[in-house]
Amino acid sequence: DQQVKQNSPSLSxxxxxxSILNCDYTNSMFDYFLWYKKYPAEGPTFLISISSIKDKxxxxxxxxxxxxxxxxxxxHIVPSQPGDSAVYFCAASPGGSNYKLTFGKGTLLTxxx
Amino acid sequence: xxxxxxxPRHEVTEMGQEVTLRCKPISGHNxxxxxxxxxxxxxxxxxxxxxxxxxxxxGMPEDRFSAKMPNASFSTLKIQPSEPRDSAVYFCASSFHATEAFFxxxxxxxxx
Numbered sequence: 001d002q003q004v005k006q007n008s009p010s011l012s013x014x015x016x017x018x019s020i021l022n023c024d025y026t027n028s029m030f031d032y033f034l035w036y037k038k039y040p041a042e043g044p045t046f047l048i049s050i051s052s053i054k055d056k057x058x059x060x061x062x063x064x065x066x067x068x069x070x071x072x073x074x075x076h077i078v079p080s081q082p083g084d085s086a087v088y089f090c091a092a093s094p095g096g097s098n099y100k101l102t103f104g105k106g107t108l109l110t111x112x113x
Numbered sequence: 114x115x116x117x118x119x120x121p122r123h124e125v126t127e128m129g130q131e132v133t134l135r136c137k138p139i140s141g142h143n144x145x146x147x148x149x150x151x152x153x154x155x156x157x158x159x160x161x162x163x164x165x166x167x168x169x170x171x172g173m174p175e176d177r178f179s180a181k182m183p184n185a186s187f188s189t190l191k192i193q194p195s196e197p198r199d200s201a202v203y204f205c206a207s208s209f210h211a212t213e214a215f216f217x218x219x220x221x222x223x224x225x
Binding site: 103 | 117144146148155156157158161163168169204206208210213214215216217218219
């Protein structure tokens with residue numbers, strides 16, 4: 001039973017355009033959401049996060065949107081660059097004193113020059 | 114800071130052998146996590162420690178798996194005996210309270 005789902009295994013976009021990666025979750029106890037980026041042969045690296053009290057968080061080219069009623073979040077990358085090509089993981093935790101992260105299976109983003 | 118350090122980076126072992134994976138978390142972090150990544154199941158949490166105490170080990174697949182954290186700067190994940198289906202990349206991660214977790218580079222385990 002997957003509590004965090006990334007339904008698109010892969011996404012391909014042109015350099016300079018917007019990349020939108022989606023994530024759905026089923027556990028209403030999740031309170032804190034994160035996106036990680038992973039290059040081959042490396043560990044995941046933290047990208048951006050959002051707390052459930054917000055619906056948007058922005059950091060440079062990266063923006064995460066949260067729709068709690070729909071249990072849906074998305075990561076927007078604008079403009080996309082070839083160096084953004086990686087696997088992106090969505091993760092969620094109950095927050096508070098529970099630091100356990102549940103990950104989606106990831107979306108492979110390819111940004112074509 | 115050197116980040117989360119895992120060793121070895123690669124391990125090839127024969128079925129039935131004991132395997133020990135090691136992790137040094139980032140200094141000052143109080144939570145430590147062991148994850149396993151496979152094609153089929155993605156990134157799964159095996160166990161996590163808070164202040165060196167195991168908090169949730171519900172992801173540990175079988176009794177063949179055990180994890181320890183004897184102090185704040187070291188943790189091990191042991192598989193005994195190992196089986197081919199244990200082949201995966203094992204990640205260790207650490208965090209400070211409820212902030213984001215920082216991952217090591219992983220140990221690629223192959224059991225033949």
